Amino acid sequence: MRLAWIDRRERFRALHREGLFVMPNPWDVGSARVLASLGFKALATTSSGHAAALGRPDQNVTRAELIAHVEALAAAVDLPLNVDAERCFADDPAGVAHTVELIAQAGAAGCSIEDYDPERGSIDRLEVATERVAAAAEAGGKHGVVLTARAENHLYGIADLDDTIRRLSAYRDAGAEVVYAPGLVDPQEISRLVDEVQAPVNVLALRHGPSVPELAGLGVRRVSTGGGLARAAYGAMMAAARELQTAGTSTYLDEAIQEAELEAGLATAPPPG
Secondary structure (H helix, E strand, O other): OOHHHHHHHHHHHHHOOOOOEEEOOOOOHHHHHHHHHOOOOOEEOOHHHHHHHOOOOOOOOOHHHHHHHHHHHHHHOOOOEEEEOOOOOOOOHHHHHHHHHHHHHOOOOEEEEEOEEOOOOEEOOHHHHHHHHHHHHHHHHOOOOEEEEEOOHHHOOOOOHHHHHHHHHHHHHOOOOEEEOOOOOOHHHHHHHHHHHOOOEEEEOOOOOOOHHHHHHOOOOEEEOOOHHHHHHHHHHHHHHHHHHHOOOOHHHHHOOOHHHHHHHHOOOOOOO
């Protein structure tokens, strides 16, 4: 195992011990290097952003493509990298463990596993999901990779906080070091989750959710952006293109990053070795 990877994994685990840190989600090497230049302490992949960069909808990237993506990002920046591994591209615990092994070998400091099955269009039964989390935790533990377990209820219209807390508590007991219920925006619900699960909690930054300082006050340890930054970038591009189509003007350049600033961000030094 490369010494640089060991160092990143130790740094990543330490970030979860106290306070709150923001972990934005780049979607390609360029966005990763620009975000690294801004001083963030860790980055994470985004399944939807990565898929969009490949010209596809979310949940349409192969495991091999994800691993290549992780290798590219881990080689491009000297920061801990957490991997959105969706359902770990496997239907059985052994397959889950193999995916986590591959992610570790690609240089990641952490990865996540979800309990939503897109093939069935439903949330896994608790006992099934817990077994899968345990397999991922065991595989990740061999490499010092931080495992985040996700309860997807609130992204799929299941507003059952009791079930979410029950699931995340079970995932914690199965070996997950961090828990995550994307889609939660109510401060009281977030606070209750933090208090009852008693593990580092990741919250997804959302337009109508609490601010980062508010989340810090609720005891949240980590804030990520999911596909939000990628969608913002694509949104800016579409708005600029529509201006060209309609008005024929280029006022969108008023908000564009200056070339020198972009080049400086892209020049972020890659890690040694």
